[in-house]
Amino acid sequence: MANIILDEVGFAYPGAFEPTLLPLSVEIKDGEAFALLGASGAGKTTLLNLLSGLLVPTTGRILFDGVDVSALSGSQRNLAQVFQFPVLYESLTIADNLAFPLRARKAVNGFSAADIASRVAKIAGELEIENLLKRKPKTLSLFQKQLVAIGRALMRPDVSVVLLDEPLTAVEPRTKWQLRQSLKRLQEELGVTMIYVTHDQTEALTFADRVAVMAAGKILQTASPQEVYEHPAHEFVGFFIGSPGMNFVAIDPAAPAPMYAASGVDQSAQRIGFRPEWARLENPSEQRMSSAAHWPGKVQYCQILGTQDGAPVGVTIIASAVGELKVRGPINAIVGDEIVVVVDRFVSFCEEQYIATHYAPRGSDDVLENSANSAGDE
Amino acid sequence: MAINKPYNNRAWLGVLPVLLIVAFSAVIPLMTVVNYSIQDILDFNSRFYVGLDWYRETLQDPRFIDAFGRQVLFSLSVLAIEIPLGILVARGLPKSGAWTSVLLILLAVPLLIPWNVVGTIWQIYARSDIGLLGVGLNELGLAFNYTSNPTHAWLTLIAMDVWHWTSLVALLSFAGLTSVPPAYYQAAELDGASKWQVFRYVEMPRLGGVLVIAVLLRLMDSFMIYTEPFVLTGGGPGNATTFLSQYLATMAVGQFDLGPAAAFSVIYFLFILLFCWIFYNSVMLDNTVGDNEARYHD
Numbered sequence: 194m195a196n197i198i199l200d201e202v203g204f205a206y207p208g209a210f211e212p213t214l215l216p217l218s219v220e221i222k223d224g225e226a227f228a229l230l231g232a233s234g235a236g237k238t239t240l241l242n243l244l245s246g247l248l249v250p251t252t253g254r255i256l257f258d259g260v261d262v263s264a265l266s267g268s269q270r271n272l273a274q275v276f277q278f279p280v281l282y283e284s285l286t287i288a289d290n291l292a293f294p295l296r297a298r299k300a301v302n303g304f305s306a307a308d309i310a311s312r313v314a315k316i317a318g319e320l321e322i323e324n325l326l327k328r329k330p331k332t333l334s335l336f337q338k339q340l341v342a343i344g345r346a347l348m349r350p351d352v353s354v355v356l357l358d359e360p361l362t363a364v365e366p367r368t369k370w371q372l373r374q375s376l377k378r379l380q381e382e383l384g385v386t387m388i389y390v391t392h393d394q395t396e397a398l399t400f401a402d403r404v405a406v407m408a409a410g411k412i413l414q415t416a417s418p419q420e421v422y423e424h425p426a427h428e429f430v431g432f433f434i435g436s437p438g439m440n441f442v443a444i445d446p447a448a449p450a451p452m453y454a455a456s457g458v459d460q461s462a463q464r465i466g467f468r469p470e471w472a473r474l475e476n477p478s479e480q481r482m483s484s485a486a487h488w489p490g491k492v493q494y495c496q497i498l499g500t501q502d503g504a505p506v507g508v509t510i511i512a513s514a515v516g517e518l519k520v521r522g523p524i525n526a527i528v529g530d531e532i533v534v535v536v537d538r539f540v541s542f543c544e545e546q547y548i549a550t551h552y553a554p555r556g557s558d559d560v561l562e563n564s565a566n567s568a569g570d571e
Numbered sequence: 572m573a574i575n576k577p578y579n580n581r582a583w584l585g586v587l588p589v590l591l592i593v594a595f596s597a598v599i600p601l602m603t604v605v606n607y608s609i610q611d612i613l614d615f616n617s618r619f620y621v622g623l624d625w626y627r628e629t630l631q632d633p634r635f636i637d638a639f640g641r642q643v644l645f646s647l648s649v650l651a652i653e654i655p656l657g658i659l660v661a662r663g664l665p666k667s668g669a670w671t672s673v674l675l676i677l678l679a680v681p682l683l684i685p686w687n688v689v690g691t692i693w694q695i696y697a698r699s700d701i702g703l704l705g706v707g708l709n710e711l712g713l714a715f716n717y718t719s720n721p722t723h724a725w726l727t728l729i730a731m732d733v734w735h736w737t738s739l740v741a742l743l744s745f746a747g748l749t750s751v752p753p754a755y756y757q758a759a760e761l762d763g764a765s766k767w768q769v770f771r772y773v774e775m776p777r778l779g780g781v782l783v784i785a786v787l788l789r790l791m792d793s794f795m796i797y798t799e800p801f802v803l804t805g806g807g808p809g810n811a812t813t814f815l816s817q818y819l820a821t822m823a824v825g826q827f828d829l830g831p832a833a834a835f836s837v838i839y840f841l842f843i844l845l846f847c848w849i850f851y852n853s854v855m856l857d858n859t860v861g862d863n864e865a866r867y868h869d
Binding site: 285297 | 752754755757758760761762763764765768772773775776777
């Protein structure tokens with residue numbers, strides 16, 4: 194296990210016009226569960242390949258416990274990886290598969306046959322796959338195979354870091370949560386440093402102690418899941434995380450409407466963002482008591498996601514002068530109703546953060562897909 | 572679990588064309604040979620039923636036994652060289668890039684040459700008076716002459732077969748190797764696997780299927796080899812390189828002994844069938860064991 198430091202690590206494919214990964218720095222603590230979250234094309238796979246030694250950074254250094262490993266091969270870095278689909282040695286039994294990384298390095302780490310057998314028993318016990326040990330990979334289900342692949346990655350007690358490359362992609366949605374639980378429990382019990390790469394926010398936010406949200410070859414924010422959700426440091430983060438993502442309302446900085454100043458929006462804010470559940474709907478005829486920001490609009494669509502205390506709850510989509518707004522909560526309006534959206538809580542985004550909108554068309558599809566997936570998932 | 576499917580006997584009509592084709596292309600000719608093999612045919616009107624006499628005679632014929640021994644030795648030799656060499660060549664090929672297609676085409680060239688031309692090429696190439704190889708070896712001080720020395724004739728034949736057919740094994744193995752996803756190599760590298768372990772545990776399991784095909788094809792083809800030795804050595808010197816099919820041809824076409832030749836053919840055919848059957852089953856045994864195990868556990 195190791196403390197991992199990326200020091201201004203950047204990468205450009207030879208001959209490429211633009212770098213795939215802009216120089217970035219991040220520290221991953223010993224024993225931490227860390228997630229890299231981003232849409233496809235964000236550069237997270239490149240970053241993973243840099244960590245695993247498949248690629249060599251064009252700038253910067255990668256330090257494992259203070260040692261510069263940038264130029265070392267993957268096997269010299271003593272790390273393990275779990276891939277998108279289960280990678281097992283097909284001709285070996287499950288027990289031999291688990292033992293493989295220890296046997297292959299026997300000359301280095303001096304493990305005896307008894308050490309290896311007891312480690313196999315321990316890891317198999319943790320993953321509850323003892324009954325599979327004598328079988329061949331092809332007799333296992335995809336879920337069981339991926340469990341074994343995870344087990345093999347955890348075999349070496351001295352492994353510096355375990356990289357997980359979207360390990361739940363191939364697993365059936367119904368068993369995803371189960372594998373995620375096992376993974377999280379093992380990570381905590383064994384105290385292994387894990388880096389989990391995924392485009393699925395649910396996986397990242399439930400697994401990780403800290404999440405790094407990536408887009409366009411940059412890490413936009415590195416923080417705890419809660420922090421990332423509640424205080425996105427970048428519009429893209431607010432937009433990408435949550436289903437649906439944040440609402441954004443543009444503010445004219447030259448002449449901001451008085452209600453913005455009254456409700457505490459930054460002077461320099463270009464846009465404010467708010468989560469669908471941070472807003473509520475009011476009847477236009479009601480007398481407003483608070484000075485909160487509000488916009489009148491017309492209900493366009495109601496998406497019911499469930500019920501609470503017998504009443505329907507979900508997302509109401511409202512067309513207003515500032516654009517389409519999504520509000521999550523009880524659904525008590527019908528399509529066509531005139532209504533007011535009131536926001537009690539928001540995040541201000543200033544000039545230099547405003548680069549996110551061009552992600553929106555592609556990103557919004559992703560978010561909707563994600564929400565559909567995670568709905569079936571839970 | 573049984574699924575109830577409705578029976579419809581008209582489906583047999585759909586199988587009829589295949590049955591006809593197989594009957595005319597394989598079964599009827601084969602049965603004609605079987606028919607010949609149990610008769611003594613003097614001329615068209617005087618034929619005698621002789622039972623299994625021709626079979627007994629063939630199996631006791633020392634020339635048949637010798638040719639059979641040479642055939643087995645030849646097939647095993649070329650298999651022992653071509654299979655490992657083919658795998659080695661396939662592993663040496665770049666997996667992608669412009670060179671891959673160029674090299675694949677170059678590899679395929681020997682496979683495209685008609686067999687008697689292959690024989691002729693080597694017949695000239697190895698000649699000790701004008702052939703590049705033959706003269707070269709003699710220049711090096713080796714008294715090489717495949718027309719008089721049986722060992723040299725054998726070596727030339729094996730070299731020719733290796734030249735001709737290693738490409739097939741290499742191409743099949745290459746196809747097998749490209750089916751290994753890069754993640755498998757990456758995983759083995761991270762596990763600290765040695766080069767041998769990568770070959771043994773990552774590549775070999777994936778190659779298994781194509782290697783069975785490669786061995787079967789080469790076993791059958793080399794067991795039936797006729798054209799190239801016929802052109803290259805003509806079975807000589809003496810009978811040193813007379814293989815089964817050549818002896819058979821001498822018997823059937825040269826001496827017109829149709830009865831014994833037919834019995835010979837049937838024995839020959841059954842041997843090839845038996846070899847392939849034993850080989851295929853011994854290889855597939857391993858896989859079926861795994862499947863049964865799965866059924867017991869689930």
